[in-house]
Amino acid sequence: SQTIHQWPATLVQPVGSPLSLECTVEGTSNPNLYWYRQAAGRGLQLLFYSVGIGQISSEVPQNLSASRPQDRQFILSSKKLLLSDSGFYLCAWSVGGAKNIQYFGAGTRLSVL
Amino acid sequence: QQPVQSPQAVILREGEDAVINCSSSKALYSVHWYRQKHGEAPVFLMILLKGGEQKGHDKISASFNEKKQQSSLYLTASQLSYSGTYFCGTFKNTGFQKLVFGTGTRLLVSP
Numbered sequence: 001s002q003t004i005h006q007w008p009a010t011l012v013q014p015v016g017s018p019l020s021l022e023c024t025v026e027g028t029s030n031p032n033l034y035w036y037r038q039a040a041g042r043g044l045q046l047l048f049y050s051v052g053i054g055q056i057s058s059e060v061p062q063n064l065s066a067s068r069p070q071d072r073q074f075i076l077s078s079k080k081l082l083l084s085d086s087g088f089y090l091c092a093w094s095v096g097g098a099k100n101i102q103y104f105g106a107g108t109r110l111s112v113l
Numbered sequence: 114q115q116p117v118q119s120p121q122a123v124i125l126r127e128g129e130d131a132v133i134n135c136s137s138s139k140a141l142y143s144v145h146w147y148r149q150k151h152g153e154a155p156v157f158l159m160i161l162l163k164g165g166e167q168k169g170h171d172k173i174s175a176s177f178n179e180k181k182q183q184s185s186l187y188l189t190a191s192q193l194s195y196s197g198t199y200f201c202g203t204f205k206n207t208g209f210q211k212l213v214f215g216t217g218t219r220l221l222v223s224p
Contacts, residue, residue: 032210043115044155044200044214051210059211090154099162100204101145102212104154 002027006091006105013112019064019078021108023091026072031093033074034102035066038088050074051096086112114138116201116215124221125191133186133218135201144184145202145212146175148195155200158186191222 006023013019025031035047046059048066056066063082067075074091088109092102119134135144143162147155159168161177161184168175172189188195201215 034212043217046211046213049210057210096210099143099160100210100212101157101160102202103157107154 002093002103004091004093004103004105006108008108009106010109011111013081013110015083015112016080019076019081019085019110021076021089021091021110023074023076023105024072025093028072028093028095030071032096032100033068034092034094035074035076036090036092036104038090040087044090048076081112083112086110115213116141116144116203118199118201118215118218120218121216122219122221124223125188127193127222127224128190129222131188131191131220133188133199133201133220135184135186135215137182137203140181141184141203142181143204144175144177146184146186147200147202147214148197149200150197188220191220193222193224196220196222 003026032051034049036044037047038044048056048058050056050068053068053071064078088107090107091105094100094102116135116137123131125131145160146158148158149155159170159175161168161175164179164181166177174187177184199218202212
């Protein structure tokens with residue numbers, strides 16, 4: 001069966017510090033991968049998605065970037081965090097196709113202070 | 114375009130029913146429904162693909178109207194475990210890669 005791992009679960013970082021969040025998927029090949037952000041009490045905002053190694057589509061211009069160095073690995077990064085980067089970051093995977101059901105990791109709660 | 118959900122929030126007593134609506138100004142290719150419990154990740158509930166389709170999952174069911182511009186989620190005889198935020202989702206592009214989630218509906222079921 002497929003599983004998705006996301007870490008760390010919580011993170012507290014000072015403003016201006018770098019960020020690296022990692023997500024890996026097991027049990028499937030060539031998944032679509034996604035990064036979402038959710039502000040407290042708000043909806044899900046798609047940040048990046050990838051349909052293959054090295055292929056990244058950005059949805060929202062910001063100081064975040066994403067990379068997919070391996071088929072089942074997706075990394076979210078920032079060189080300098082802003083206060084507004086605080087939130088709940090969720091990685092998701094799907095097999096694509098017309099249904100494209102997305103399965104989410106447990107999430108990382110990021111607090112930028 | 115982000116789908117609009119209504120109501121924004123609803124409070125129920127255990128055993129009561131609720132309906133959550135998801136609407137769009139344009140016809141949708143499909144509608145996904147997810148539930149997110151507090152502090153957890155969203156979990157997929159069901160997907161509707163065809164106009165007029167109805168689908169059930171335990172005491173939670175959903176419908177997709179003929180024009181494919183509205184979907185409703187029905188929660189029957191609600192249980193405490195139904196509490197959470199419900200999101201509908203639809204594809205932003207014809208490539209079926211980008212899922213746009215609705216505004217969300219918070220549901221609280223009390224004893």
